[in-house]
Amino acid sequence: MELQDATLGDIAERLHELLSSNRKLVTGDELLTSAHDWEAAGRATDAARVWVAAEIENESRRELDSAGLAYRHGFPTAKKLIAATAHVSERTAGSRMALGRQLRSSLSITGLPVPSSFPAVENALHAGQIGVDAAAIICRTLTEVVPRTGWSDAVDEAEWHLVHAATATIGDADTTLRYTVDEIGRLATRIREHLDPDGAEPRDAVKQALRGFSHPRVGTDGMARGKYALPPLQLGVFLAAVDSILSPRTADPEKPLPDGDENDSDQNRCVPPDLRTSEQKLLDAVMILIEMAASSPAASRLNGAAPTVNVHVTLKDLEEGRGVGWIDGSSEPVPLSTVTMLRCDADIVATLFGDDGQVLNQGKTQRLATRKQRRALAARDGGCVIPGCAVPPSRCQAHHVIPWVSIIFAPGRTDIDNLALLCPFHHATIHTSAWTLEMIRGKPHVRPPDWHDPKRSPVPAGQQRTGRPYFR
Structure with missing residues (x-):
């Protein structure tokens, strides 16, 4: 069948045949070529989706009343009609309509052309030069300027410049774009501030009004979930705080050591792997900040007491x-x-119950290391004692190597020779990990699991910088 005789259904069927073939045959570097070609086909499809959504919305406008397209098919809005017809979500239908509304060009009732609000974007989108992501970013950013400055040659020039940047390529190749979509977004923001320098204040006021942090909702699985919205200032403070905690990197035990590090090979290889996801690391960093704030003398008091966990x-x-x-x-x-873990180093009140529910003991927090002991631990351990962990003493917790409540360690005894500094992550895992801590001659040592060292030989831990560096 010739292309000019093919229907959209025929072309869609052919695309499915090509996809089935590609999935079986394309591998390696060919995948990159395939990604480029399929994206080109997708841009044509996306442009058509945006166009048809705008036309359906126009033919369903309210003034047409019962003659409107959506009304005639039994739908109250064009968005619901598109969602039902195209089998997409109403959110997707709405985003297509919003972009198509800004790019739609038409003819007036007198037959004269009515250009779109962003003709350069419209032409580039329908020519397959840019995708809907770049088109939406350009339109949305410039739309924020127009209500304050009005349409002007400067806005038209900015639109042309952004479209040119979104379609510019490196060298003679037509497959490598000079700007990514994210970079186009950052460039559009800079242009917006250039066009409307006085608009930053009211725009930030809107963002500040939208800021928020929802109270966690606990689901049936016991997990608490919520949402947050951070304006630029609060985001900057948040990132500066958590980045200072996330900056230390735990060494990779599987990574070969660089030349010249033979002397430290045994200790550097004795590193428990950090298998946390980036989201888990971020949450742990936030919890560290909360714990530091709660332990501050300036922290708010609840019923006259510092924030305390009741267990x-x-x-x-x-x-x-x-x-x-x-x-x-x-x-x-x-x-x-x-x-x-909490009984090691946390402000908790542990309430012990007997078999009949009677309160046997109301534990207090006298087990915590004193400030003088914390200073001594900082001098001895230098931070988290797990090899490869660079968390400093100020963000570590004092861990009882022999549990605070045990047969061989009298309750209430909190001595330096039974304490070791651990960061919150390693403190949470040391109780269940195959890596164990023990005190030898007053210093913490790590015993790796048998799969790492069959003999489980203790390795000195800590980051103490005094003393002889080449001997244990």
């Missing part, structure tokens, strides 16, 4: 080392390993 646990579970604890405010229990 309820039975004496039987505590003695057997199994079971769960319950934290006030959460409907889901925590394992006993978490209770043990």
Whole structure:
């Protein structure tokens, strides 16, 4: 069948045949060529989707009343009609309509052409030179300027410049764009501020009015979820704070050591792998900030006391080392390993219950290391004692190597020779990890798991900078 005789259905069927063939045959570097070609086909399809959505909206406008396209097909709005007809979400239909509304050119009732608000973007989109992402960014950013400055030659020039930047290529190649879509967005923002320098103040006021942090909602699985909205200033403060915590990098135990590091090979290879996702690392960083703020003397007091975690646990579970604890405010229990971790270095009140529910003991926080002990630990350990971890002493917790409540360690004894500094991440994992800590001659040592070292030889831990550097 000749292309000029093919219907859209025929072309769609042919595309599906090509996709099936590509999935079986294309590999390696050919995938990059395939990605470029399929994206070119997708841009044509996206342009058509935007165009048809705008036309459906125009033929469903309110003044047509019962003669409108959506009304005649039993839908209250064009968005619902598009969503039902194209089998997409109303959100997708709405975004297509919004972009198409700005790019739609038409003929007036007198037959005269009515150009779109952004003709350069319209031409580039329908020519397949830019995609809907770049088109939407350009239109949305310049639309923020027009209500304040009005349409002008400067806005038209800015539109042309952004379209040119979005379609510019490096050298003679037509496959490598000079600007990514994200870079076009940043460029558009700079142009917006150049066109309307006085608009920054009211735009920021709008963002500040939209800022917020929702109170966590606890689901049936016990996980708390929420949402946040950070304006630029608050985002800058947030990133500066968490980046200072995320900046230390834990060494990769599988990564070969550079030349000249043979002396440190044993210790550097004895590094528990950090398998956290980036989201988990970010959450842990935020929790560190919260803990630091809560422990500050300037922190707000609740009923005259500093922020305190209330943990309820039975004496039987505590003695057997199994079971769960319950934290006030959460409907889901925590394992006993978490209770043990909290009892090391956290302001908690552990309430012990007997078999009949009677309160046996109301634990207090006297087990915490004193300020003098913290200074001594900082001098001895230099930060988190796990090899390869660079978290400084100020962001570490004092871990009882022998549990604070145990047969061989008297409750209430908090001595330097039984404490070691651990960052919150390694403190949370040391209780369940195959890597263990023990004190030898008053200094913490790490015993790796047997799969790492069959003999499980203890390796000196910590980042102490005094003393002889080449001997243990």
